[in-house]
Amino acid sequence: MRLLPLLFIAGCGSTAPTGSTAPTPACPKCEPSTASPPVTPSIDDAAVTTKSRAFLDAVDKRDLAAFKASIATTFGMFELGRTRSVPWIITGLQSAIDRKAPPNARTCRGETVRRSATMAVYTGLCTETIPAFDGADAASFEGWSVLVWVVEDGAWKVTHWTWAPGGEDNNIEYWDNAFAQKRHVPFKRTPNQHLIDSVKGLKPGTAIDMAMGQGRNAIYLAAQGWKTVGIDYSEEGLKIAQETAAKQKLKLQTILHDMETYDYGVGKYDLVSMIYVTATPQLIQKTKAATKRGGYWVYEFFSKGGVMSAPGFAPGELAKLFSDWKIVKDEVVEDIGDWGLRKSKIQRFVARKP
Structure with missing residues (x-):
């Protein structure tokens, strides 16, 4: 095998005898390539702005072909705080198409562009308007969009999109606006079926509903005879929950507080409802301590690695956190999530404290 490079070199050299003045023939394989490097198409600030608006318009109109292109x-x-994959976005757009939802509208201001020879970054503060549809009121909100453009296959394309609440919005105000206008993120407004199935046949006691939002699950528990407490940092969500409970003549205690920092006490609840909550191991330990002996901890959320790109748990991780409890249910299924209303990997978990 060591002879092959020598043979190759010999084949690329002269065949003239020693001392010959004949020129050495060229070796095509040995000469460097003379192919021209790909040309980066030029673009100016106005073109970046125009292309960025067209991209956002494709999303608002659910133009899948234009989005993919x-x-x-x-x-x-x-x-x-979450990454969104291409499949996640496409399934969301397709879901809106299937439901025949009207297109959204968007107007942007404060637009800026920064460019280099191979990259362009667009930033704009956009007001997004969502029409009334399927029982939900119309809504509008502000958000910053940052689009990063690069050249691929001779064309400028978006490689990254960041969206963040704009104006005076922050995460709490975002959800206040969501619950007040009922149309920020598509979500199920009736009680979670997994929770319904999990408490069926249980003797009602004290319950806490984590991240209760507008109270769809807390109100259901109260209607079933549970002495229910709901916690959330959205004042608007708690207000709606209290109004709904009052109309149904139900008792419901609400707590306006960050779930991570709240003191839940020890042995206070017969049921912890953790439905579509971003639960950290620290929060789980606090709620485990707050559960009475014989009490239940009920959880449903997107499984880690699913299309929703949510910070959930991988299969088996929750079971390890509850290794000292009796695991009643631990499954990952393909189903329509209560949040986003699209098919994804859903984790359903129930454990009972010994």
Whole structure:
């Protein structure tokens, strides 16, 4: 095998005898390539702005062909502390198409562009308007969109999109606006079926509903005879829950507080409802301590690695956190999530404290 390079070199050299003045023939395989490097198409600030508006318009109108044609193979999105994959976005757009939801509208201001020879970054503060549809009121909100453009296959394409609440919005105000206008993120407004199934046949006691929002699950528990407490940092969500409970002549205690820092006490609840909550191991330990002996901890959320890109748990991780409890249910299924209303991997878990 060591002879092969020598043979190759000999084949590329002269065949003239020693001392010959004949020129050495060229070796095509040995000469460097003379192919021209790909040309980066030029673009100015106005063109970046126009292309960015067209991309956002494709999303608002659910134009899947235009969206796919505009993104690079490395495309990703980041919003509200979460990454969003291409499949996640496409399934959301397709879901809106299937439901025949009217297109959204968007007007942007404060637009800026920064460019280099191979990259362009667009930033705009946009007011998004969502029409009334399917029983939900019309809504509008502000958000910053940052689009990063790169050249791929001779064309400028979006490789990254960041969205963040704009104006005076922050995460709490975002959810206040969501619950007040009922149309920020598509979500199920009736009680969670897994929770319904989990408490069926149980003797009602004290319950706490984590991240209760507008109270769809807390109100259901109260109607079933549970002495229910709901905690959330959205004042608007708690207000709606209290109004709904009053109309139904139900008793419901609400707590306006950050779930992570609240003191839940020890042995206070017969039921902890953890439905579509971003639960950290620290929060889980606090709620485990707050559960009475014989009490239940009920959980449903997106499984880690699913299309929703949510910070959930991988299969088996919750079971390890509850290794000292009796595991009643631990499954991951393909189903329509209560939040986002799209098919994804859903984790359903129930454990009982010994």
